[in-house]
Structure formats: C-alpha cells, structure tokens
Amino acid sequence: MTWQGTADLTWTADIVQRVRAGDVDAFGQIVKGYERRVFALAVMILRNREGADDVTQDAFVRAFERLDLYDLRRPFYPWLATITVRLSTNWLARHSPGARRETPIQPESSAYASAAPAALDVLVAEDEGRHLWRLVERLPLGERTAVVLHYRQELSVSEVASAIGVTAGTVKTLLFRARQHLRASFAGATPSTIRSSR
Numbered sequence: 001m002t003w004q005g006t007a008d009l010t011w012t013a014d015i016v017q018r019v020r021a022g023d024v025d026a027f028g029q030i031v032k033g034y035e036r037r038v039f040a041l042a043v044m045i046l047r048n049r050e051g052a053d054d055v056t057q058d059a060f061v062r063a064f065e066r067l068d069l070y071d072l073r074r075p076f077y078p079w080l081a082t083i084t085v086r087l088s089t090n091w092l093a094r095h096s097p098g099a100r101r102e103t104p105i106q107p108e109s110s111a112y113a114s115a116a117p118a119a120l121d122v123l124v125a126e127d128e129g130r131h132l133w134r135l136v137e138r139l140p141l142g143e144r145t146a147v148v149l150h151y152r153q154e155l156s157v158s159e160v161a162s163a164i165g166v167t168a169g170t171v172k173t174l175l176f177r178a179r180q181h182l183r184a185s186f187a188g189a190t191p192s193t194i195r196s197s198r
Contacts (some may be wrong), residue, residue: 012076019067028030031060034077041171044148045088047137057092059084076161085145085163092141135185143178146171
C-alpha cells in the first residue's frame with residue numbers, strides 16, 4: 001500500500017465509512033496500518049519512548065473520537081500526523097525538561113552481527129544514516145518536527161505546515177535551518193566520532 005497515494009485514500013475512506021456506519025472494530029485496521037508510523041513520529045519528536053507510547057495511544061483515541069471531522073477526499077495520514085504532533089507538543093509542555101528522561105532511539109536492524117567484507121559499504125552507509133538521525137534528534141523541536149514529517153514521514157511542505165500549525169514558508173525556513181545545522185554537525189563528524197556516539 002502506498003501511504004500517500006490513491007490506495008491510501010481509497011483504503012482509509014472505506015474503513016472510515018465502515019466505522020461511521022457502526023463497525024467500530026474496523027478502526028483496528030487503521031491502527032494496525034498506521035501504528036508504527038505514528039509511534040516513529042512521536043518518538044522522534046519527544047525523544048522518549050514511554051511518552052511516545054502514550055501519545056500514540058492518545059492519537060488513535062482522538063482520531064476515533066473525531067473521525068466525523070475527517071474529510072474523506074484527503075489523505076488520512078497527514079490528518080493523523082497533525083493530531084500526533086499536537087499531542088506530542090502538549091506532552092512536552094506538561095513534562096518539564098528536568099522531569100523528562102530522553103531515551104535514545106535504537107536502530108531497528110542490527111546488521112553488524114554477521115558483517116561480511118562485501119557488506120562493508122552497506123554497513124558504513126547504515127552507520128552514517130543512524131548517525132544522521134541521532135543528529136536530527138538533537139535539533140530544536142520545530143526543526144526536528146519539520147525534518148521528521150517531511151523527510152522521514154514523506155509529507156509535503158504544505159502538509160507539514162498544516163500538521164504543525166505554521167505557514168509553508170515557515171516550514172521551508174525550518175527545513176533550511178535544520179539542513180544547515182545537520183550539515184555543520186555532520187561535517188564535524190569523523191568515523192571515530194560516529195562510532196563513539198553509538
């Protein structure tokens with residue numbers, strides 16, 4: 001299934017119509033289809049897995065409660081991402097920086113276990129990618145959220161703007177600043193600093 005394409009629109013619209021008609025169990029398909037993506041978004045914003053679990057659950061509860069507000073002609077995920085971003089922002093506001101315990105994001109795959117010499121280039125690229133996303137975690141909240149939504153979640157600039165409640169121009173500025181920060185951070189990284197930051 002493509003997340004932004006016609007398949008997403010048709011698939012989700014069908015399920016939403018079933019839920020609106022009284023088949024509340026059908027909403028479980030939406031949860032199953034989007035849960036990992038919503039959690040990934042929340043964890044990148046919050047940098048806290050426990051908080052991301054809470055926000056993910058709350059996002060689906062909120063989406064279910066407000067399903068009558070969803071426009072069937074539009075892709076579902078940007079609407080759900082908007083809910084997730086706002087709940088994440090609320091979560092951050094409720095938890096002072098001293099009270100929030102940020103947990104590092106662990107890579108989902110550990111290709112290091114049985115690395116053959118032929119796979120060295122792939123491992124280096126994966127290592128650099130993980131390092132890049134660790135640098136994204138350190139960006140200011142607005143920049144980090146814009147980067148995650150646009151580059152990781154593949155939302156358009158206008159969808160990102162809607163999700164975080166700013167103009168498209170502001171999103172472009174956030175992305176530009178984030179790229180500048182990342183370029184500067186990444187340029188200062190050497191293979192030894194990438195390895196030591198694991």
